[in-house]
Amino acid sequence: SSELTQDPAVSVALGQTVRITCQGDSLRSYYASWYQQKPGQAPVLVIYGKNNRPSGIPDRFSGSSSGNTASLTITGAQAEDEADYYCNSRDSSGNHQGFGGGTKLTVL
Amino acid sequence: EVQLVQSGAEVKKPGESLKISCKGSGYSFTSYWIGWVRQMPGKGLEWMGIIYPGDSDTRYSPSFQGQVTISADKSISTAYLQWSSLKASDTAMYYCARLGVVWDLGMDVWGQGTTVTVSS
Numbered sequence: 438s439s440e441l442t443q444d445p446a447v448s449v450a451l452g453q454t455v456r457i458t459c460q461g462d463s464l465r466s467y468y469a470s471w472y473q474q475k476p477g478q479a480p481v482l483v484i485y486g487k488n489n490r491p492s493g494i495p496d497r498f499s500g501s502s503s504g505n506t507a508s509l510t511i512t513g514a515q516a517e518d519e520a521d522y523y524c525n526s527r528d529s530s531g532n533h534q535g536f537g538g539g540t541k542l543t544v545l
Numbered sequence: 546e547v548q549l550v551q552s553g554a555e556v557k558k559p560g561e562s563l564k565i566s567c568k569g570s571g572y573s574f575t576s577y578w579i580g581w582v583r584q585m586p587g588k589g590l591e592w593m594g595i596i597y598p599g600d601s602d603t604r605y606s607p608s609f610q611g612q613v614t615i616s617a618d619k620s621i622s623t624a625y626l627q628w629s630s631l632k633a634s635d636t637a638m639y640y641c642a643r644l645g646v647v648w649d650l651g652m653d654v655w656g657q658g659t660t661v662t663v664s665s
Binding site: 467479481482484486489490521527532533534538539 | 561580582589590591592594595604605607640642647649650651652653654656657658
């Protein structure tokens with residue numbers, strides 16, 4: 438089972454701000470990466486490291502971390518942001534990685 | 546263009562063996578880790594393991610250790626995931642993805658996925 442815990446589902450009104458969280462002891466030592474996955478598509482990296490966006494990812498996506506919790510924030514959610522979001526980080530041993538269970542984001 | 550191209554969909558019977566591939570191009574294949582990720586139908590992502598093609602250093606998730614073998618042939622920039630005896634529960638989509646030397650910078654390039662169906 439995953440050592441990273443995410444809420445299964447979150448909803449946000451169009452244009453509003455939403456935070457998706459990921460909890461795990463390993464997050465006290467390691468950064469999380471965040472992935473967006475739309476139906477029938479491969480995951481896409483949206484945030485990595487302290488708060489870095491790969492080229493092409495809109496700046497409404499941001500990341501943060503505090504204690505054992507990493508967060509992905511979408512400021513001004515758009516309809517196209519509706520997707521599953523997964524966090525990823527090392528496990529407590531540091532020698533492997535794992536994914537959170539995923540959060541299904543619905544944009545209302 | 547940096548890309549990972551995976552082999553095509555497979556339909557197998559329980560007990561059969563299988564090896565799927567992931568070919569990298571557009572970058573130095575030996576300078577990045579390649580990871581394998583499973584996604585069972587309707588379920589989340591699962592980290593299976595990673596390999597560093599430069600020296601074949603391989604790490605397996607405890608959940609997948611002994612169940613699969615990860616390998617790479619750096620001469621043809623290709624990583625592999627193989628099973629010696631498939632089970633119905635291996636039915637899933639399998640993705641390969643690139644990680645930097647520092648794993649914590651994320652999996653920035655993904656293959657298109659390979660669907661594996663195991664059914665009698």
